[in-house]
Amino acid sequence: MFRRIPRVVRAGLVAGIVSVYLCLVGVVGSLVTDVVGRITVGRVLLSIPAILAGFLVARPRVVSGEVRRSSVRAGVPAGAIVGLTTGALLAVFVGIVNLLGVDTVRNVFIAVKPGLMSLLTFGHAGVVGSVLRIAAEVALGAVGGVIGAMQDRIRVPTVIAATVVISLGLLRRIVHPALAQLGLRDDWLFSVVTLGLTWFGAAAVFVVTFVTTFAWRANSAAIRARTHRTPATERGVRVVVLAAIGAGLIALPFLVGSIFSQILGTVGIYILLGLGLNIVVGYAGLLDLGYVAFFAVGAYTTAVLTGGSRVTTTGYAPPSFSLHLSFFIAIPIVVVVAALVGLVIGAPVLRLRGDYLAIVTLGFGEIARVLFSSDWLKGAFGGTQGMTAIPAAPIGNLDFRNTQHFYFLVLAFCLIAVYISWRLADSRVGRAWNAMREDEQVAEAVGVSTVRYKLLAFAMGGAIGSLGGALFAVQVGALNNASFMLLVSITALAVVILGGMGSIPGVVVGALVLIGIPGVFSEFEQYRLLLYGAVLMAIMILRPQGLIPNVRRSQELEEEDVAQDKWAGAVTADEHATSPALPLGEGTG
Amino acid sequence: MNLLDVQGVSKHFGGLYALSGLDFAVEEGEILSIIGPNGAGKSTVFNVITGLYAPDDGDVVFRGESIVGLTPNQITRLGIARTFQTVHLFPNMTVLENAMVGQHCRSRTTIFGAVFLTPSMRREERSIREHAESALGFFGQRLAGYRQDQPAFSLSYANRRRLEMARALATEPSLLLLDEPTAGMNPRETLELRDHIVRMRDDLGLTILVIEHDMRVVKGVSDRVVACDYGQKIAEGSYEDVANDEHVIEAYLGTKAAG
Ligand SMILES: Nc1ncnc2c1ncn2[C@@H]1O[C@H](COP(=O)(O)OP(=O)(O)OP(=O)(O)O)[C@@H](O)[C@H]1O
Ligand SMILES: [Mg+2]
Numbered sequence: 054m055f056r057r058i059p060r061v062v063r064a065g066l067v068a069g070i071v072s073v074y075l076c077l078v079g080v081v082g083s084l085v086t087d088v089v090g091r092i093t094v095g096r097v098l099l100s101i102p103a104i105l106a107g108f109l110v111a112r113p114r115v116v117s118g119e120v121r122r123s124s125v126r127a128g129v130p131a132g133a134i135v136g137l138t139t140g141a142l143l144a145v146f147v148g149i150v151n152l153l154g155v156d157t158v159r160n161v162f163i164a165v166k167p168g169l170m171s172l173l174t175f176g177h178a179g180v181v182g183s184v185l186r187i188a189a190e191v192a193l194g195a196v197g198g199v200i201g202a203m204q205d206r207i208r209v210p211t212v213i214a215a216t217v218v219i220s221l222g223l224l225r226r227i228v229h230p231a232l233a234q235l236g237l238r239d240d241w242l243f244s245v246v247t248l249g250l251t252w253f254g255a256a257a258v259f260v261v262t263f264v265t266t267f268a269w270r271a272n273s274a275a276i277r278a279r280t281h282r283t284p285a286t287e288r289g290v291r292v293v294v295l296a297a298i299g300a301g302l303i304a305l306p307f308l309v310g311s312i313f314s315q316i317l318g319t320v321g322i323y324i325l326l327g328l329g330l331n332i333v334v335g336y337a338g339l340l341d342l343g344y345v346a347f348f349a350v351g352a353y354t355t356a357v358l359t360g361g362s363r364v365t366t367t368g369y370a371p372p373s374f375s376l377h378l379s380f381f382i383a384i385p386i387v388v389v390v391a392a393l394v395g396l397v398i399g400a401p402v403l404r405l406r407g408d409y410l411a412i413v414t415l416g417f418g419e420i421a422r423v424l425f426s427s428d429w430l431k432g433a434f435g436g437t438q439g440m441t442a443i444p445a446a447p448i449g450n451l452d453f454r455n456t457q458h459f460y461f462l463v464l465a466f467c468l469i470a471v472y473i474s475w476r477l478a479d480s481r482v483g484r485a486w487n488a489m490r491e492d493e494q495v496a497e498a499v500g501v502s503t504v505r506y507k508l509l510a511f512a513m514g515g516a517i518g519s520l521g522g523a524l525f526a527v528q529v530g531a532l533n534n535a536s537f538m539l540l541v542s543i544t545a546l547a548v549v550i551l552g553g554m555g556s557i558p559g560v561v562v563g564a565l566v567l568i569g570i571p572g573v574f575s576e577f578e579q580y581r582l583l584l585y586g587a588v589l590m591a592i593m594i595l596r597p598q599g600l601i602p603n604v605r606r607s608q609e610l611e612e613e614d615v616a617q618d619k620w621a622g623a624v625t626a627d628e629h630a631t632s633p634a635l636p637l638g639e640g641t642g
Numbered sequence: 643m644n645l646l647d648v649q650g651v652s653k654h655f656g657g658l659y660a661l662s663g664l665d666f667a668v669e670e671g672e673i674l675s676i677i678g679p680n681g682a683g684k685s686t687v688f689n690v691i692t693g694l695y696a697p698d699d700g701d702v703v704f705r706g707e708s709i710v711g712l713t714p715n716q717i718t719r720l721g722i723a724r725t726f727q728t729v730h731l732f733p734n735m736t737v738l739e740n741a742m743v744g745q746h747c748r749s750r751t752t753i754f755g756a757v758f759l760t761p762s763m764r765r766e767e768r769s770i771r772e773h774a775e776s777a778l779g780f781f782g783q784r785l786a787g788y789r790q791d792q793p794a795f796s797l798s799y800a801n802r803r804r805l806e807m808a809r810a811l812a813t814e815p816s817l818l819l820l821d822e823p824t825a826g827m828n829p830r831e832t833l834e835l836r837d838h839i840v841r842m843r844d845d846l847g848l849t850i851l852v853i854e855h856d857m858r859v860v861k862g863v864s865d866r867v868v869a870c871d872y873g874q875k876i877a878e879g880s881y882e883d884v885a886n887d888e889h890v891i892e893a894y895l896g897t898k899a900a901g
Binding site for chain 1: 718732813
């Protein structure tokens with residue numbers, strides 16, 4: 054049925070449903086930060102479905118092997134029809150809400166408030182408001198249509214420039230202090246009243262980005278063709294790029310200020326968790342849903358070893374076992390403990406695969422959380438109250454409770470973990486893990502001790518994950534079981550899946566997207582899980598191998614193989630002719 | 643002394659006796675073919691020898707010592723390598739990596755060595771690569787050059803079979819078990835492979851136990867032939883003897899051969 058509706062209308066309906074959904078979950082009404090002028094984040098989000106749908110119907114598509122490109126003249130009406138449909142759906146939504154009364158609807162959908170309705174109808178009641186909304190959606194759809202019908206060389210810079218403008222509008226809290234650090238004024242860019250971009254600033258940024266991208270895209274190929282690349286210059290380029298990245302990483306916390314340094318610290322902790330889990334899941338193919346166990350082990354062991362206190366009803370008390378080691382002396386012990394826990398968790402699940410392994414490890418994760426917060430181990434780990442006053446691991450002037458200093462601690466640990474992951478991937482150990490992931494039984498038959506390498510994967514993955522836990526203990530200085538929920542395991546797994554199983558840059562990007570974005574755009578914080586769900590669904594549909602897959606060049610080689618048969622020169626055709634056609638040739642005669 | 647002794651091995655799955663008291667021996671340096679109709683238990687005996695199945699009864703003796711109860715990886719380390727009836731590669735690893743996994747049991751680098759790049763680890767990694775390349779090189783240009791960096795899944799069917807054999811060679815075995823190595827190959831590839839099997843013995847000094855349905859290959863490679871049916875040996879001897887054996891003809895044709 055749905056298929057019989059014209060494509061344009063279908064796109065409009067989907068966009069309309071998405072728009073209504075966005076209104077109902079609250080992102081439209083409650084995200085009131087201004088991005089540009091008086092346009093709020095909510096409004097930007099509300100305008101995206103129509104633009105995107107208009108874009109999708111108008112963009113070039115392949116019809117029976119030919120690229121069919123719409124002209125702008127065809128794109129605009131197509132986009133407009135999309136927008137009309139979207140707007141009609143939104144108008145129906147507004148109508149229904151008005152019919153039932155905002156308060157009634159709000160009993161179920163708490164996001165439906167008078168403010169949302171006024172936003173949808175531009176403050177006009179009745180038919181006028183609905184007509185205005187429809188007109189707006191028609192315009193948005195048409196804009197999408199225009200973008201879709203543009204030639205690539207114009208469209209790509211347009212989209213990039215628009216993205217940059219919107220991101221910049223959301224990032225004032227980072228950009229403003231950073232510019233201030235550099236002694237630059239930005240009152241032309243950010244309005245001091247709305248804190249969003251000024252219209253002038255937005256236009257300037259758009260134009261500059263557009264022109265730069267356009268020129269870059271037009272010339273980069275030509276430049277690359279002209280410059281002759283030798284291995285030496287390649288190496289030079291690589292050194293310069295690495296130096297730039299290094300300098301950027303060092304300057305970063307000072308540029309973004311202390312609040313965002315804290316977010317970077319959390320991103321780093323999840324990079325560590327992701328790298329550790331990547332060894333277990335990505336390298337060795339063991340689906341572990343209880344990875345939070347290692348996070349908890351790392352955090353609690355650090356707390357106990359460095360001299361954290363238990364929280365009791367009367368105040369603080371030292372745990373039953375306590376040392377006052379320096380953080381850096383404690384770390385090797387933490388790692389060893391976590392590796393041993395990895396062996397303990399790995400041993401009972403050696404025979405389990407796939408789903409069964411996932412379920413059992415899920416249980417282990419919960420067991421760890423329950424144990425650490427149990428009354429039974431209250432003397433050691435403080436029970437549900439948890440632990441506090443965990444020392445901040447100072448070295449010299451560096452105080453790691455300071456988020457900017459903590460960033461460097463995290464950075465150092467991440468670099469170590471990246472190096473270890475990278476070395477392992479391309480070693481005898483990494484190959485054994487990969488072989489096991491590909492086919493456990495065959496790996497065993499080829500000479501890999503699967504028992505040993507499974508345990509090794511759990512131990513190694515646990516050791517790296519525990520570093521994340523240790524840093525977490527230092528970062529927050531207090532622990533309780535709320536920090537070790539299943540969600541940590543799920544997030545770590547999402548980081549690995551989003552980036553691409555087995556891919557180290559993938560883990561970094563995954564952590565930046567899943568931890569960094571909700572942290573930086575704090576508007577979205579309450580929609581973090583919605584974002585996870587949406588991102589993971591999009592990834593599974595559009596790019597199941599992950600954002601930065603651990604690629605292997607794939608090529609069909611069958612053709613070359615036919616040519617290669619010439620190599621078998623020793624084999625002659627008449628040999629075939631004389632060979633007996635039936636089994637048991639001569640003998641049976 | 644026999645390299646491998648299969649002594650009265652039985653294996654049943656539920657009520658089905660895949661092997662019932664199978665006996666045969668493989669001498670050092672020979673190529674022994676196992677033939678028999680479908681379901682005779684040929685692949686099952688390979689699985690028992692390589693430790694994938696535990697026998698219900700009987701013993702498997704390699705170089706004078708029982709290997710029953712060892713894990714497959716331990717048996718591979720002792721020097722018995724195999725291929726599977728249906729090709730089993732590590733499809734997403736490159737051709738070279740597949741062969742390098744074969745060297746796993748002949749090397750010892752640990753996590754420590756890999757992370758700290760110890761000189762012995764570098765030396766070993768080089769030697770692993772050289773061994774793997776030479777194993778691939780056994781098949782001439784088939785698995786050479788750029789192809790070594792391709793994922794295994796991108797290989798043609800015949801090359802997958804060759805790669806599986808190269809991976810087995812990379813484990814530096816003394817006894818190689820090939821389960822229907824020519825299945826699914828075209829006649830030209832089959833004959834090429836027949837020569838390769840002979841060369842594995844002559845040039846590499848391997849002892850080879852091969853399950854094969856293609857009688858041209860059996861005839862071309864075998865020093866001796868063992869014929870099985872219903873998990874028992876029904877004939878043994880030279881190709882001519884076995885091919886003319888009336889039990890064998892009966893097993894294949896399903897009727898009693900006319901005298
Ligand atoms: N894992 C198993 N579980 C149950 N039955 C099995 C199993 N493996 C083999 N069998 C049965 O044992 C018998 C012998 O099987 P096997 O694979 O050894 O035969 P084969 O001689 O290799 O035959 P083919 O020529 O078809 O490869 C068959 O009847 C098969 O169905
Ligand atoms: Mg078989």
